[in-house]
Amino acid sequence: MATPPTPAPFRDRVLAGLRAGLPFGVASFVLAMSFPVVASEAGFSALEAIAASALIFAGSAQFTAVAVLIQGGGAGAAIVAATLMNARYLPMGIALAPSLIGGRLRRAVEGQAVVDASWAMASRGDGTFDRGILFGSTLALYVGWVGGTIAGAVAGDLLSDPEALGLDAIYPAFFLALLINEVRSGRARAAAALGAAIALALTPVAPAGLPIVLASFAALIALWRRAPAEERAS
Amino acid sequence: MSTPVIVIAALTATTLAIKAIGPITVGGRELPGWARDIVLLLGPALLAALVVTQTFTADERLTVGPEAAGVGVSGVVMWRTRSVVATVVTAAVVTAGLRALG
Numbered sequence: 001m002a003t004p005p006t007p008a009p010f011r012d013r014v015l016a017g018l019r020a021g022l023p024f025g026v027a028s029f030v031l032a033m034s035f036p037v038v039a040s041e042a043g044f045s046a047l048e049a050i051a052a053s054a055l056i057f058a059g060s061a062q063f064t065a066v067a068v069l070i071q072g073g074g075a076g077a078a079i080v081a082a083t084l085m086n087a088r089y090l091p092m093g094i095a096l097a098p099s100l101i102g103g104r105l106r107r108a109v110e111g112q113a114v115v116d117a118s119w120a121m122a123s124r125g126d127g128t129f130d131r132g133i134l135f136g137s138t139l140a141l142y143v144g145w146v147g148g149t150i151a152g153a154v155a156g157d158l159l160s161d162p163e164a165l166g167l168d169a170i171y172p173a174f175f176l177a178l179l180i181n182e183v184r185s186g187r188a189r190a191a192a193a194l195g196a197a198i199a200l201a202l203t204p205v206a207p208a209g210l211p212i213v214l215a216s217f218a219a220l221i222a223l224w225r226r227a228p229a230e231e232r233a234s
Numbered sequence: 235m236s237t238p239v240i241v242i243a244a245l246t247a248t249t250l251a252i253k254a255i256g257p258i259t260v261g262g263r264e265l266p267g268w269a270r271d272i273v274l275l276l277g278p279a280l281l282a283a284l285v286v287t288q289t290f291t292a293d294e295r296l297t298v299g300p301e302a303a304g305v306g307v308s309g310v311v312m313w314r315t316r317s318v319v320a321t322v323v324t325a326a327v328v329t330a331g332l333r334a335l336g
Contacts, residue, residue, distance in 0.1 A: 110257065204295065
């Protein structure tokens with residue numbers, strides 16, 4: 001961390017983000033290797049799987065879309081489910097907006113760099129974000145994600161059964177690693193517990209993706225419930 | 235157009251739009267203090283929701299399988315070592331091991 005008065009040059013922040021993002025990029029590479037294998041069951045060619053990773057660049061949405069297609073759902077159902085899965089980027093984008101630079105259009109372009117891991121790593125802990133860290137870590141994740149997809153498409157025969165290798169457990173473990181880095185306060189722990197409870201409670205009754213978006217309300221509840229409780233304790 | 239091409243094109247467009255809405259509507263305006271407090275809690279809430287839904291869900295139903303044990307052990311590894319790579323490798327190895335035994 002650079003100390004004021006001279007903030008570290010933007011390029012140094014990007015490099016710091018690249019370094020911070022590297023382990024997540026490696027994890028993302030391994031996970032992405034299973035995507036073309038699963039996607040081929042949904043009728044995707046190797047090239048289409050690579051195009052999906054390069055253009056959509058959202059693991060949960062990509063896996064959700066192919067899961068719906070494999071279960072016999074149509075293109076429309078796959079698109080709706082995967083879009084819901086990505087709906088969490090809406091509150092994340094609102095949170096990030098003031099930390100970007102330029103006019104609205106430029107901010108919208110810069111906002112494309114948001115993925116879960118880079119958004120969490122770029123958070124400065126005061127409600128603002130470091131855009132250099134955001135871009136650097138997203139670059140590491142993008143290279144890992146697209147590179148892993150290409151590797152999986154090429155070496156697909158070696159990965160005929162991703163579940164036997166436990167590759168499906170990588171995704172939740174990846175988010176758990178991010179979560180453990182994020183929960184530093186009692187309030188954050190309360191928000192995490194509430195978010196998990198909301199998502200689990202809604203999973204049997206709501207379409208995939210919606211329980212995660214609605215878990216956003218855990219942030220509101222944790223903020224509102226926690227403040228009076230802390231006052232009482234003191 | 236084939237189904238994969240339609241799905242890829244549509245999801246590329248919706249993902250781009252979702253990520254653009256926040257920056258376009260908020261622009262450079264500072265968020266008020268209470269909104270920044272919410273932002274700080276949004277990360278833990280969303281990440282925890284992702285962890286539990288990816289761990290305990292199969293075909294939109296709640297289940298507890300080998301991956302739950304794998305993810306649980308990986309959480310201990312992350313907590314003790316702070317190594318992301320060790321964490322995800324543990325999750326895969328434990329899950330694969332339990333599946334091989336089962």
